[in-house]
Amino acid sequence: MTYLKLFIASLKIIFRDRLTLFWGLAFPVMFIVIFGLFNFEGGGTARLAIIDQAGTDVSKQLIAAMRQIKYFQLHDDITSEAAAKRALKDGKIEAAIIIPESFRALGSDGTLSETIEFTVYYDKANLIEYELVRSALNQLVNELNLKLIGVPRLFALKEESLEARTVKYMDFLLPGIMGMGLMFNGIILIAVDMTRYREQRILKRIRGTPLPPRTFIISQVLAYLVLVFLQASLIILVGTSFFGATIHGNLVNLYALTLVGTLIFLNLGFVVAGWSRTASGASGLAQVISMPMLFLSGAFFSTDNLPTAVHSVVQFLPLTPLLKALRAISINDAPLTSLGPELLYIGLWLAITFFVAAQVFKFRAD
Amino acid sequence: MAVIRVEHLTKRFGTLVAIDDISFEVEQGEIFGMLGPNGAGKTTTLEVIEGLQEPTSGRTWVLGCDSHRESKKVKQKIGIQLQASAYFDFLTLAEILDLFASFYRTKVDVDQLLSIVGLLEKKNSLVKHLSGGQKQRFSIVASLVNDPEVVFLDEPTTGLDPQARRHLWDFIREINAKGKTVILTTHYMEEAQLLCDRVAIIDLGVIVALDTPTNLVHGLKSSYRINVITEKPLPASAFQAVEGVLSVQEIRDHAPKYQLRVTKALDSLPSLLKVIEAEKIPLEDIEVLPANLEDVFLELTGKELRD
Numbered sequence: 081m082t083y084l085k086l087f088i089a090s091l092k093i094i095f096r097d098r099l100t101l102f103w104g105l106a107f108p109v110m111f112i113v114i115f116g117l118f119n120f121e122g123g124g125t126a127r128l129a130i131i132d133q134a135g136t137d138v139s140k141q142l143i144a145a146m147r148q149i150k151y152f153q154l155h156d157d158i159t160s161e162a163a164a165k166r167a168l169k170d171g172k173i174e175a176a177i178i179i180p181e182s183f184r185a186l187g188s189d190g191t192l193s194e195t196i197e198f199t200v201y202y203d204k205a206n207l208i209e210y211e212l213v214r215s216a217l218n219q220l221v222n223e224l225n226l227k228l229i230g231v232p233r234l235f236a237l238k239e240e241s242l243e244a245r246t247v248k249y250m251d252f253l254l255p256g257i258m259g260m261g262l263m264f265n266g267i268i269l270i271a272v273d274m275t276r277y278r279e280q281r282i283l284k285r286i287r288g289t290p291l292p293p294r295t296f297i298i299s300q301v302l303a304y305l306v307l308v309f310l311q312a313s314l315i316i317l318v319g320t321s322f323f324g325a326t327i328h329g330n331l332v333n334l335y336a337l338t339l340v341g342t343l344i345f346l347n348l349g350f351v352v353a354g355w356s357r358t359a360s361g362a363s364g365l366a367q368v369i370s371m372p373m374l375f376l377s378g379a380f381f382s383t384d385n386l387p388t389a390v391h392s393v394v395q396f397l398p399l400t401p402l403l404k405a406l407r408a409i410s411i412n413d414a415p416l417t418s419l420g421p422e423l424l425y426i427g428l429w430l431a432i433t434f435f436v437a438a439q440v441f442k443f444r445a446d
Numbered sequence: 447m448a449v450i451r452v453e454h455l456t457k458r459f460g461t462l463v464a465i466d467d468i469s470f471e472v473e474q475g476e477i478f479g480m481l482g483p484n485g486a487g488k489t490t491t492l493e494v495i496e497g498l499q500e501p502t503s504g505r506t507w508v509l510g511c512d513s514h515r516e517s518k519k520v521k522q523k524i525g526i527q528l529q530a531s532a533y534f535d536f537l538t539l540a541e542i543l544d545l546f547a548s549f550y551r552t553k554v555d556v557d558q559l560l561s562i563v564g565l566l567e568k569k570n571s572l573v574k575h576l577s578g579g580q581k582q583r584f585s586i587v588a589s590l591v592n593d594p595e596v597v598f599l600d601e602p603t604t605g606l607d608p609q610a611r612r613h614l615w616d617f618i619r620e621i622n623a624k625g626k627t628v629i630l631t632t633h634y635m636e637e638a639q640l641l642c643d644r645v646a647i648i649d650l651g652v653i654v655a656l657d658t659p660t661n662l663v664h665g666l667k668s669s670y671r672i673n674v675i676t677e678k679p680l681p682a683s684a685f686q687a688v689e690g691v692l693s694v695q696e697i698r699d700h701a702p703k704y705q706l707r708v709t710k711a712l713d714s715l716p717s718l719l720k721v722i723e724a725e726k727i728p729l730e731d732i733e734v735l736p737a738n739l740e741d742v743f744l745e746l747t748g749k750e751l752r753d
Contacts, residue, residue, distance in 0.1 A: 082548045086548070089537060092536065092537060096536035097536050281529075284498060288524075288528070289546065
């Protein structure tokens with residue numbers, strides 16, 4: 081009864097506070113709209129020139145397969161390496177792919193005697209679009225490799241699977257925004273709320289009643305989980321209905337992971353509240369923690385371009401495995417069983433942050 | 447029967463001694479006041495008794511239960527109003543009362559509670575939309591949701607205008623009339639004098655006096671204050687010749703004003719008039735006032751009781 085009353089009261093507090101609603105609901109949606117309007121996919125296509133130096137049946141089939149990918153817009157008028165470089169400089173294309181003469185070594189029966197290297201030219205000024213081209217190409221190359229090893233009649237099969245797995249930037253962004261939203265909700269909002277309650281002596285007032293502090297905290301956490309649930313739904317709704325994003329995976333798993341991830345950041349929020357004396361101090365500290373994590377964990381862009389040393393460190397930030405798992409589910413329809421390492425890291429972070437929060441967060445100010 | 451018992455209570459914050467070995471008891475049904483300047487240790491004393499702060503040494507009991515070893519039992523039976531306490535910004539008065547009642551696993555008649563303090567029409571307003579006086583009244587009524595036997599009020603009228611303060615006194619008397627023991631802190635002399643059955647005067651963590659306001663004042667050597675206002679200034683030392691004078695203080699005001707503390711006004715007045723006549727300075731006004739708790743504080747600590 082007390083739990084229910086407190087839970088409802090916490091919900092009322094959250095939904096009557098316009099500032100909380102802005103950060104909780106409007107802010108992440110704003111990100112989707114902004115990224116959507118910028119349209120990092122260059123009108124939904126990347127312009128490519130493919131220079132076929134092999135000229136075999138297989139290479140022609142490969143080009144035909146790439147033509148099937150809606151995302152690529154092939155410029156057939158560019159036929160030489162030099163012309164492709166010029167077009168790249170003039171900004172007429174985003175990337176040029178050279179199919180080398182050595183491609184001839186690949187027989188039409190799928191046998192192969194040596195490694196074939198595709199050369200890709202790209203414009204550094206167009207990193208984001210190149211990133212998309214590269215990931216698509218990587219996929220293509222991987223598919224080729226896989227199919228070459230196992231299945232002899234690969235091209236007919238490959239076309240379909242490539243078509244199905246075309247990843248749009250919005251598909252990549254959507255789980256990133258969900259991660260961002262739950263992190264901000266977790267760290268910033270709860271830390272500011274708790275510090276403000278302490279400053280306003282509300283926590284002390286509650287300590288003067290028989291209510292166990294635990295009950296108060298659990299009700300708050302549950303109310304914030306509701307907010308994050310709505311937030312995730314809003315992000316998915318806006319992303320899929322207005323910006324063409326697709327969720328390929330299991331929604332239940334996606335939501336479950338979102339809520340579990342939120343718990344990590346709620347714990348961190350209580351840690352911040354434990355370290356801060358004032359609400360503005362808490363807000364500052366929470367941002368210092370969450371802002372770098374937002375970019376380093378790859379909420380908006382792939383972190384593959386980070387220096388190796390940095391890259392190997394950011395792998396262990398709490399947001400990184402969470403984003404990886406969210407993307408694996410959302411984009412690749414990965415089952416939870418295939419996410420062992422990520423789930424392990426998430427579980428570890430959950431335990432660590434809970435332990436630290438329990439040590440650091442105090443109802444009392446002294 | 448003692449409702450509150452404090453025995454050899456000491457509280458230190460690092461090297462600062464906030465409460466220095468105090469002992470006292472509060473009786474059933476009284477309004478007990480703790481009077482002292484800011485930083486005297488009043489709030490800390492209350493919070494130790496409520497179980498909100500751990501004592502450095504000594505023990506406190508409420509209704510026979512140890513404030514710390516049996517804090518759950520104690521919290522069930524007491525009502526607390528904290529100094530400048532805020533409630534949730536985004537809940538209405540009715541919602542807050544209902545919520546706090548659920549902490550005690552009881553239900554309250556919200557309308558009836560709010561109407562006691564004249565806030566019934568504000569039932570569905572948010573706390574942040576209340577005036578200062580309304581906020582104070584609400585925070586007191588919120589301490590009554592569990593129908594407590596003892597009510598702790600920490601500076602209940604601080605920051606209020608005189609009218610709102612009197613209004614609140616009436617309300618506190620009303621609570622008391624329902625059989626609830628009230629213990630409050632204040633730095634307003636008038637509040638302690640007019641509202642409290644007994645007053646503990648506290649300074650620097652020590653109880654310097656504890657009695658009824660009347661007894662405290664009667665125990666003073668200087669039972670009266672005489673304010674003398676003259677047209678032109680004269681040396682304050684001239685008043686030392688007045689019979690029965692204990693102290694003379696020059697008060698900076700528009701006109702020259704002198705405050706004399708005397709044992710008996712009737713003995714001192716004739717000699718005072720003679721002194722002024724001898725100085726040949728016209729007398730503007732003269733006021734004779736009975737001593738109050740402010741004088742008690744001054745005499746006991748040598749300091750003024752002002753914020």
